Structures are given as C-alpha cells and as structure tokens.
Amino acid sequence: MRRLSHYLRSLEGFEEQDGGTVSSEELAARGQTTAAQVRKDLSHFGSFGKRGLGYRVDELRSSLRQILGIDRPWRVALVGAGRVGLALFEYPAFRSRGYQCVAILDSDPDKIGTVCGDLTIRAPADLEDVIGELDVELIILALPASAAQGVAGRAVEAGIKGILNFAPVRLNVPPRVPVEDVNLVMELEALSFAITQAERDA
Amino acid sequence: MRRLSHYLRSLEGFEEQDGGTVSSEELAARGQTTAAQVRKDLSHFGSFGKRGLGYRVDELRSSLRQILGIDRPWRVALVGAGRVGLALFEYPAFRSRGYQCVAILDSDPDKIGTVCGDLTIRAPADLEDVIGELDVELIILALPASAAQGVAGRAVEAGIKGILNFAPVRLNVPPRVPVEDVNLVMELEALSFAITQAERDA
DNA sequence: TGTTGTGAAGTATTTCACAGCC
DNA sequence: GGCTGTGAAATACTTCACAACA
Numbered sequence A, B: 001m002r003r004l005s006h007y008l009r010s011l012e013g014f015e016e017q018d019g020g021t022v023s024s025e026e027l028a029a030r031g032q033t034t035a036a037q038v039r040k041d042l043s044h045f046g047s048f049g050k051r052g053l054g055y056r057v058d059e060l061r062s063s064l065r066q067i068l069g070i071d072r073p074w075r076v077a078l079v080g081a082g083r084v085g086l087a088l089f090e091y092p093a094f095r096s097r098g099y100q101c102v103a104i105l106d107s108d109p110d111k112i113g114t115v116c117g118d119l120t121i122r123a124p125a126d127l128e129d130v131i132g133e134l135d136v137e138l139i140i141l142a143l144p145a146s147a148a149q150g151v152a153g154r155a156v157e158a159g160i161k162g163i164l165n166f167a168p169v170r171l172n173v174p175p176r177v178p179v180e181d182v183n184l185v186m187e188l189e190a191l192s193f194a195i196t197q198a199e200r201d202a
Numbered sequence C: 001t002g003t004t005g006t007g008a009a010g011t012a013t014t015t016c017a018c019a020g021c022c
Numbered sequence D: 001g002g003c004t005g006t007g008a009a010a011t012a013c014t015t016c017a018c019a020a021c022a
Helices: A002-014 A024-031 A035-043 A057-068 A083-090 A092-096 A124-134 A145-157 A184-201 B002-014 B024-031 B035-043 B057-068 B083-090 B092-096 B124-134 B145-157 B184-201
Strands: A074-079 A099-105 A138-141 A162-165 A179-181 B074-079 B099-105 B138-141 B162-165 B179-181
Touching (some): A002 A024, A002 A057, A083 A092, A124 A145, A138 A145, A162 B184, A179 B184, A184 B002, A184 B057, A184 B074, A184 B162, B002 B057, B074 B083, B138 B145
Parallel strands (some): B074 B099, B074 B138
16 A cells, blocks of 8 residues: 555654654645545554544554564665666665665676675676575666566566566566566656646646 | 556557557556556547557557657756666666756756766756756756755746656645656555565465 | 447445544 | 544446447
C-alpha cells in the first residue's frame, strides 16, 4: 500500500511533540487524501488509534514501520554505478529508513576496483558470490535495458527477495519476487499528458 | 493514463516491420495487462484499430504520441544539478521522447558558471528570467526538500505548466499545474512491504 | 475468419454516516 | 464532545462476451 509510506512521512512533521497525537483529519490534509481513507487504510492492518483522541504519533510511527517491513535493516546491492544508482546514496532517507548498501557492482573495467564511499566496486561476474556472502536481500538495477534481464535472473537464482528496477524493460521473474519499476521518462509523459488533456478541455 | 506510456514503449519492439500490425493480445502480453484492458484504454481516446486485423503499428504509435502530448517538443529546465537531475540527461529516452533541457540551475556557487553539456549552469535567482526568455514549460525539481516549495511557487508564478518533483515534499501549487512526484525511498518501501507481507502469509 | 469496440456484469476502491468508545 | 473503526452506499475500474465489421 503506497499511501502508508505517505502517512509515515507525514509523521516526520510531528517529530517534536513526543507524546503528541494526530487525527485522521490532520494526516489526510498532509497526504492528499481524506480522513475516511486514512482510517480505512490503517484499519486494514489493525486498530492503532483511540476514539475521541486520535493516533499517538510515536505508536503510529512504529506500527507503520512494522507494516512496511522497515522495522529492521535491509541489505541492498547496487548493480550499475551510474548516476541514477549513486544518487540513491546521496539521498539521506535511503540510509535513515534502514536500507544498507553492502555492495556495488559495475561492468565498466575503469570502475571495477575503485572505491566508492566505503565500498569497492566489483565485477558483475561476482554477483552470486556477493549475494551469498553478504546476505543481500534486495538489488537495485540501474543499468542498460539489454543487461537487466540477465542480471535479474541470476540474482533471483542466487536468492534475492526483491528488485528495484530502473531499466526500461519488463523483467521476467517468478511471481514470488516483487519488482518495482521506476521509469523517469514515463513520469514526464504523465505530465505532458495531463497538460495536453487540460488544454484540450479548455 | 500510465498504461498508454507502456503501450507506446511496447511498440518499440515492432520497429522493423513498418507496415506491420499488432493485436491487443500481443500488446497485452508485453504490458502486463489483458487484451480487453488495452482495447478499453485505447477506445477511450478514439478508434485506432481495424476489426479482424489489429492496430497498424505506425498509426498507433503516432496516435499514442498525440494522446500523451509528446507529438511536439517540450522545453524543460532542470533545477538542482545533483546526480538525480543529471541522470536524466544520460537517459537516451529523455531526448528521444522530445524533452529538451534548455537550462540548468543550481545554488552551489562552485557549479554556477560551469558548463554542463552545451549549457552553462545558472543561479536560482535567474529562475524567472530563464523561464521567460527560454519558454520553459516544465521544470524538474531535484533539490533539497527545504528549497523545493519556494522554487515551485516562483516557477508557477513565472508561467510554468508542470513539475517533475524529486524532493520529498508535497508541493502546494494551484490545481491547474500538474505535479508528478518521484520518491525512490517509497519505491523501496513498496518492496519491503510486499516481501514482508508475503512472508507473513506463508 | 479474426479482432476490434463496447454495453453489461463483476470487482475493487472510495466515500458516507454513524455506533461505539475515550 | 470528539474521533475512531466499520458496515453500507456510491463510485471507479476491470473483465466478460458478443455484435459489428475488415
């Protein structure tokens, strides 16, 4: 459920007041939905609020973390050390949400062996070793479309649990392995579509 | 409609056969949906196929481009020359879909004045001038959350038509200006959620 | 014959509205 | 009194299934 992530992020604003509470109304205002939606979403996973009072901020936060599965660290490997992949490291929330990058792989011989942060970039051939030795659970595929399916297949075989895919291909993996696709051009197309549509109506 | 972008991308595979046709069935297979869904989606915008025959690839491609509003170039400004923003340039589809980056702005004094590709990085103070002089229609916000709302407001005031937002904040802009949010951490959370949920059921 | 375009049926999601509890 | 949790109503979306037609 994508909205749960929003709710968690919205709670950041309440960081100060520790024993504070928040109502579904307030949460909805920050999250582009309705109060009823917030309550339905949450009620699907349990009963986290107090009637007449609202939700205790700290309790709700830890409940959401648990539901989203980020109440424990996740070991991630980055395949493809281009700008997109490396951008994730810059992003403070990446680490603060419990995602630990434990390996970086790249096929560029100039990059292999060089140090990036506290990691040494390794060759794609090492994929299975890396996954096995470092207990990698998630991989981020930030490489050309042509190479993505091959790496994905090997990673699944090696026991990976999920894939964040930046390559513009539909990956063919068994259904037990969830894949999230990020396609930046598609986001831009959503914009031009919305604008064009609005102009058409006018 | 997000699926229309997928259909357009699926047509790439048919590039060779110029007078070729494609059926809703084939399109569905490549796009993770059903044939009925493809036909419904398309029928909402017109009648592009021939019964008994399917859709002519070249015709469908140009129809989809028109629907998505990418049958003409879009002038884009990048605000924030960090890795995320610059990554878009590397991405071949960005240009090939008709998005032209006509300006780059960044607040880092070390970057201002330096050349990036065929553009000179400018100061954020120039935002209004850049938008006015260069006919910028879309901006890509790839900067810290704290600065995003300010820039967004000024850009809207200066006549921008849409925003691709990488900053983890809900931008407050008038409803006529569409905003697409990209939040990479949220994508990872969708993964951990899916995995955790599956483990819980097992 | 083969495949579209589309009303009708079937699901899923969202909103309403209110009983139940703090 | 105020706000949650939740069935029921309303809305949106997807799938079915078939007439229309190249």
